[in-house]
Amino acid sequence: MRVPLSWLREYVDLPTEVTGRDLATTLIAAGLEVETVEELGRDLSGPLVVGEVRTVEELTGFKKPIRFCTVDVGRANGTGEPQEIVCGAVNFTEGDRVAVVLPGATLPGGFTVDARTTYGRTSAGMICSASELGLWEDHTGILVLNGLLDPVPEPGTEVAPLLGLRDDILDIAVTPDRGYALSMRGIAREAAVQYDVAFRDPAEVETKPDSAPGHPATIQDPSACDRFVLRGISGFDPGTPSPLWLRHRLSMAGMRSVSLAVDVTNYVMWELGQPLHAFDRDKLSGAITVRRAKSGEQLTTLDHVERELDPDDLVIADESGPVGLAGTMGGLYSEIDESSTELVLEAAHFSATGVARTARRHKLSSEAARRFERGVDRELPLVASSRASELLVSLGGGRVHGLTHAEAVPSAELAPPAEITLAEQYASRVAGVEYPRGRAAQRLRQIGCTVLEDGAQLRVTPPTWRGDLSDPNDLAEEVIRHEGYENLPSIPPRAPAGRGLTPAQRLRRSVARALAGDGLVEVLSYPFLGERELDALQLAEDDPRRGTLRLANPLNEDEPLLRTTLLPGLLRTLARNVGRGNTAPALFEVGSVYLPNDGAPPAPILPVDRKPTEVELAEIEAALPAQPRHVGAALAGDREPSGWWGPGRSAIWADAIEIARVVVRTANAEPVVRAAESLPWHPGRCAAVYVTLADGTESLVGHAGELHPRVVQAYGLPERTVALELDLDGIELAQGVVSAPQISTFPVATQDVALVVSAEIPVAEVENALIEGAGELLEELRLFDVYTGEQVGAGSKSVAYTLRFRAPDRTLTSEEITAARDGAVAVAAERFGATLRS
C-alpha cells in the first residue's frame, strides 16, 4: 500500500514538520510494516517554472521534427526576455503554458540541464514531459498545463509546489489481518491515534438519496454477498481526461491512469478501501444477479484471459451470463470504453473466503481481491459508490441517476463484528504490565470500538472495518500496541528443570562429530529428486526406494519426488565438488527420508474447537509416511592425499565400510558386516551392515562399499567412488550401555598363527572361529597379513593373526598359552578346514 504523505494529510492533521521517515518510524512502532520511504523529487533543484510558448519555428533537415521555440518565463531567467529552447515534441502550440527547466536546474532522477547547442541552435533549457518531471510515465510529448490546471498559472510560477513534485511516499506491507490498512482512510486513522491529532473520516460523506430505481440486481447467494449497490450515471463524457491531481496521486500510489471512469474507481478504492467496478450499461443484457457460476460457464476477464468457471466461483451475471468475477476482476465484454456514456457503478460486500478461493483458483491477484480477502468495511458500498459517482459527474459530466441497493441477511462471515466481553484488566494480564484502570477502554475507543464498561468487564463492539477483532486477545493486542511494545518489561524465564537432549538427539550429534573428525564434510542437500536419479542408481523396477511421495506442486517439474534415500543428494553434491576441481571430496549427510504408507487414506482435517481424540490423532499418524533419519556418506579420490611424504591413498570400498563401523560404534553398538549384493553398490564390493538388538536378533541397518560402475558413470563421478547409507533410527535401537572392562595388569602373551583356508571364507568368520576357540584368555587379535598365491595354492588364502592373551589374575604359563592358541586353531580347522601354514 503506497501512501503519499500529501494525500494522507487531507485526512489527518499531522504536524507540518513530520516527514515521511518520521511517520514511517511511528507507524512501524504501531505495527504497520513500512518497507520503504520514497522521497519523490528529492534531487529536484534550481529553476523549474511555468512558461508560455511565444513562437514556434519548425527546423527542417533533421530525421525527426525539431522545434525552436521562444518561451516567456516571466522574470525567472533574470532578464524577462523570452527563453530560447529547442524541443523535440510537437504536441503544443503558441500560447500553451508548459513546464520549463532553466539551465543549472536538476530534474528528478538527478538530470542536470545546461544551456547547449543542439540542431544548430542554442537551447537555454528544456520544456518538460510528465515523465521528466517525475509525475507519471508518458512518452507522448511534453506536459501542456492549460487544460490540466485551473486557473492556468502565470509564466514564471514555480512548478514544483504547483504540481506536487516533492512528496514522501510510504510503501506499507499490510499483514493479512489488517484489511482496513489497505486504504488512506485506515492509515490516516492509525496516524491520527499515534500523533494524537484530529482525523477526518473520508467515509463520513453524505450519501445522496436517489429515489430513481437503478439497474435491477438481486443477490442469489447470500453466503457470498450481503450488500450489492449499483448506481447509474447518465450522459457521462468519456472523452474527459483525468485531471492532473488525479493522475499524479494514482501514479504516486503505483497505479496507471486508464480513463477518467477507471481512475476514479481506483482513486476511491485507494481512499476508502472499497473496490468498485464500472460497467457500460449499454453492454449489459437485463438484470444482474450475484450468484455462483454454473459449470461450463466461461468468462474472459479484463486481462484478456478466457477462464473456465468453477461452480464455487462467485460471479456477477446478467441475463447473458457472467460479466465479472465478483470482487476479483471484471469481464472484458462489459468493460467501459472510450465511447461509454451510460455507466453502472458497482460496490458490494463480498465474502472474504469466497473471493480468496476464486482468486487462488484462477491465480488472479488484483487490488480488489487483496482487499476483499482481508475484509472490507460492510458500511462502505453505499458511501463509496456515492463518493465515486459524485466525483465522476463533477469531473466528467452527466448526472447520477438510479440506485439499486440489494441486501441479504448476512452469513456469519459477512455479519458485522460481534460484541466481545473481556476483563478490564485482560490486556494488563497479557502484557505483564499494570495499565491504569480505564486505559483499555480509552485505547479501544480510539480505534473505533464501542466500549461499555460493565463493572470489571468491558463489552466491546469493534467497528465495521475491523473484522479481524473477534477475540479478547485481538483487543489486548490493540491496547498493548498503542500503549507501546517498547514499554513491555523483561522477566527472565523460569522453566522447570529439563531433561536435556534425548539419546537420539545426542546420538545424532555424536555421529556428525565422529564423521567430521574422520575427515568428512557435512552437507544438507535438497530432498527433491526425479525418476531419472532413481534410474541412475540402477534400482530395479520393484525396488522399494522407487515408492516415493510426490509433490503436487514441485518447484522443478523434473524433481517432483521426495527422497527415499540420501544417495542422490550426496552423489549430486559430490559431482558438484568434483566439477569445481576438488580431487578428494568426502561428504556425509544426516537427514530424513520419506517412506510412504501405501494405501493409507488421506490425513484428515480435524476440528480445532476442541482437543482431538486419540483415535483422530492416530488417523493422522497412519496417513503420514515413515520418516526415518538416515546417515549417508560418499567419497571419491584420495582418502589420504599425496605429499612430500610420498604417494596418497585412494578411498576404496573398505573406507566406506569402516565409516559405517564408525557410525555404529558411535552408538556403542557392535557392527556386523557381511557380503551383500545390493544396488547401487558394486556386487562384489558391497557390505550389508547389521546391528545386534537387545533381544539378540540382528537387524540390517544399511549398506556400504564401492558404487556400481554404472552408477558412477550415470552421476558423472570419479571411478571407484564409494558410499554408504545407514538407518540411524535403526542403529539407535541397538544403542548399548557400556559396562566397564576389567583391566588386567599381568603380562601379555603374544602368539602368531597363519592359517590356510579356502579363499571364499570371509575373514570375519575365521576371526569369529578363532575368538570362540581361544576362549576368555584372548584379549585381542589382529589380522596382519592376507596372502594368496603359489605358496598356498589356487583357491586358498593364508590369513595371519597375532593373538594376545592375558588373564585377569595371574601370569599365564606357556602351557596355558599354547592350549588357548591350539583351541583357537582347532575351531577354525573344524569349521573351515583351516590348516596351520608351515
Added chain:
Amino acid sequence: MRDHALEAIANARNLAQLKEVRLAHTGDRSPLALANREIGALPPSARADAGKRVGAARTEVAEALQQRQEELEAERDARVLVEESVDVTLPWGRRPQGARHPITTITERITDVFVAMGFEVAEGPEVEAEWYNFDALNIRPDHPSRTMQDSFYIAGGSEQASGMVLRTHTSPGQIRSLLQRELPVYVVVPGKTFRSDELDATHTPVFHQVEGLVVDEGITMAHLRGAIDAFVTEMFGADLRTRFRPSYFPFTEPSAEVDMQCFVCRGASVGDPTAACRTCSSEGWIEIGGCGVVNPRVLVACGVDTDRYSGWAFGLGVERTLMFAHGVEDMHDIVEGDVRFTQAFGMEI
C-alpha cells in the same frame, strides 16, 4: 703400563676408538690384567706392594675410561641431535579435514541456549498433516495467512488431496508438544522447513527454523521478552537492546517482530556514512525473528485450559541468523554443499 693406558684413553677420538682402548687396556689380555694375574707368582714380600700398585693403576684407568666415555657420549649426543634436526614447518596434511555444516552447528548452539534455560528439544515430522501445519495453528482455510507461506503439497492418490504438506514452519512441532506433553511445556523445536521459493541469494526452498514454546500459568509478554533478551545475551553478547514491533501471525496474538541492536556497530553506523555497517546495513537493528502470545485458539485445539494457562512462542530462521552472524552473503553457499565453504566453519560455531 698405566701411563700408556691413560694416554690411549685421552687420545680416543670417538666412542668406537674408546671401545678398542677399553678392550686393549682393561680386557683379559691387557697388560694390566696380565700384571694382576702375575702378582700371585711374586715372592710374598713383594706381593702386597705390587698388588697395591697394580690395583691403584687399574682403578685409575677405569675412572679415566668412565670419564672419557661420558665426554664422548655428550659430544656424540650433541652432534647427532644437530644432524637429526628437521624442518618442523613441513605440512602434514595426511588426514583429510572434515567439518560439520554451519547450519547444523548454529542450530545446535541456538537450541543449547534454550536447553540451558531448562527447555527440552521437541521434534516432529517434515512431511506433516495439514491439520498440524495450518488448522491447529489457527491458519484457517481460505484465509490469506494460508497463502503467506507458499507450501509444497503432497500429491494424493487419484484426484484426492493427501491432507499433507512439507511443513512450512516448525510450529506443528509445538502442537505435537502440547498434545503429547504434560503442562507446563517449555520446548525448543529446531528443524528443516520448506516453502516453494526459488533458490536465490536470500531464499531457499529448504531452510531451517528454531522455535521456542512456553505454556504455563501466568505467562505474559514480559516473560517472552525476558526469554528473548536472555537468548540475545547468550548468542550475541551482553547489553544489546531488543525491540518488539507489532506484527501478525495467526498462531500468536498479540504478535511481534523482534529486532536486536546490531552486535557489530551497536547503532553507531546509523546516519554516519563513514562508519557504514554491513551487518545491519547501517540500520542499527537486526531483525531476529517473530514471536507473540500463543493464540488461545491454538491452546483450545490442543485441549489446554485457557483460563488457567497462557503461553508464548518465538521463532527464528537459521539461515538468516547464520548469514548475519557470520557474514554469509549468498544463500547458494549455504545450500550447494561446496566443501570449501563448510570447512571454514570446522566442528563448532
